[in-house]
Amino acid sequence: MxxxxxxxxxxxxxxEDDIQREQLGPRGVPGAPDPAKMTPQRDxxxxxxxxxxxxx
Structure with a gap:
């Protein structure tokens, strides 16, 4: 079927990126926090x- x-x-x-991020974490380390943050200039x-x- x-x-x-x-x-x-x-x-x-x-x-697919959302699914991989959920399984592997943001940098390929499960359970690790996402270190990406917006810089003041970009903000x-x-x-x-x-x-x-x-x-x-």
Whole structure:
């Protein structure tokens, strides 16, 4: 019996990266905290209110 496939254009709830991160941890060490953090300069450059605007 085969698994039902999702229709085209529908994103799965979790990506392959999410599944691997859950199993192996953020840096390949199970149970280790994620050391990645946003630098102050990147935080300043990241927009707080995202307005996608018009597509056409």
């Amino acid at each position: 085969t698994k039902p496939r999702e229709p085209n254009g529908v994103e799965p709830s979790r990506s 300043k450059k990241t927009p707080k209110h995202v307005d996608p605007g018009h597509t056409a």
